[in-house]
Amino acid sequence: MAIFDQGELKEIDEILASIENGATRDVNLQDRLARISIRAAGELRTLNEMDPFSDEYLTKIRQVHEEIVGQMHTLEPRATRQSNHEGESSGPYPWDARHPKSVAAMLIACGFLIQVADIPRHGRILEVGCGTGSLTWNLARKGYRVDALDPSFAQCDSVVATTRDLPFVPNVIASTLNDWIDKRQKSYKYDAVIFFESFRRIMDHKSCLEKLTRDGHIEDNAKIIIAAESIFPSTSELLPYPWGPRLDGASLRSMRKWGRLELGFTRRYLQDLLARVGMQYKRLETDLALPLSQIVVGSRRIQRPYCEVLLKDDSRRYKATIEEGFNLAAEGFPSFLKWASGLSFREDWGRWTVGSRVELVFNEQLPSNVEILLELHQVFGPNVGKYLTVVIDQKSQVETLRMVEDKKSYSFRFRDVKTKMLTLLIPCPGRPGGFNRSMQHNERCMSGGSVANETATPDLLQREAESADVGALAKG
Secondary structure, eight states: OOOSHHHHHHHHHHHHHHHHOOOHHHHHHHHHHHHBBBOSSOOOOOGSSSOTHHHHHHHHHHHHHHHHHOOOOOOOOOOOOOOOOOOTTTSSSTGGGOHHHHHHHHHHHHHHHHHHHOOTTTTEEEEOOOOTTTHHHHHHHHHHHEEESSSSSHHHHHHHHHHHTTSSOOEEESOOOHHHHHHHOSOEEEEEEEEEEEGGGOOOHHHHHHHHTTTEEEEEEEEEEEEEEOESHHHHHHOSSEEOOBBHHHHHHHHHOOOOOEEEHHHHHHHHHHHHHHHHEEEEOTTTTTTTTTEEEEHHHHHHHBOOOBBBBOOOOEEEOOOTTTTTSSSSSSTTTTEEEEEEEEEEEEEEEETTEEEEEEESSSSSEEEEEOOSOOOOOOGGGSSEEEETEEEEEEEEEOOOOTEEEEEEOOOOOOOEEEEOOSOOOOOOOOOOOOOESSSSOOOOOOOOOOOOOOOTTTOOOOOOOEEEEEOO
């Protein structure tokens, strides 16, 4: 079933053409485009009921993009239908704009990124989607050793021409990220991976970051930097889903005219995405050059204390059904789980929780009517009287925690569930007290977790304001 009314899309084309014809300069055109947006005739709200990391969601987003551009979408980034925009390009951006505001915004954004990244001197950087090389030039000029990727041979030639006389000449490669990662020699690891105006061109983000973080391509303390993207506080008319094609005028023009992929992201989606590959989320911006100066940094070492164990494809698993639940004292993870975070290594009595969130993603969608049963072993003092929250399908239920002498078992019931993810929110990460005997599934139920936490000590974990805590999730 079609998502958009094609007649409506043609009307949008006419509006875009009239705005473009009436614009005197590129900056004036961008100002005009900022005032319009598309109104979808299709039903996009159903995307909010899906797991944004699922194959089902990815398929639906591809359909949204294909209907907007009018052609089949490929998961691989590629050169646009034409390399130069008529009347808009006479040199690498931003110098082709010949407008002080555009030039200043790019220079401020590049400087802000270099400051925020704080990469060691002569550090190795992988720049994904270098375009015409505005950031590449600045990184190489700073003395970093840069591998700059772009699928466009023409744009790579332009970057080579503008950087060939620098003291540290970047290695410019006409390639997609997947091709480069598959063929590169692992004789060194990157200190940072930077997506500058290029994360919007990648559709399968989770697979992309998993490849970078889990296949030995980056250092243990490396950063993943997502910069100059449209990142929304929450869903809106211009981004009515966790992530997907933006529906503002400038994005529609780019997609309709040149077949580009113009994605936007909610903050929550990027935070969850980085968590899935073991990284902490931090968002920074300066209002002097927005949206170019909005940056998300994923830092691996800060987020994940030494004791946290992530469930990965090669993790040890034991055979169990969802009815039997998650035995926290067993070696490995149950076979019905696809992903888990926020849990420590196993001890004889169970596992600690790490930080204020435990996330479980199942291989299959949870039953439509599901009950979460938590059997607690102990509740550490600061958590007593606080709310333990279970979140499924963006619906949350809370229970006030009591001393285990008064109450040990907690039940959470959800209806009309359409997701594979379950989240437990720990109320007061602090010093540990153990709890949760086990996670059990009762009838159409999946098991849940527990809640006492301990702050990781500075000598075990590099700490910042957002560093993780460690707590107890015990199997008695």
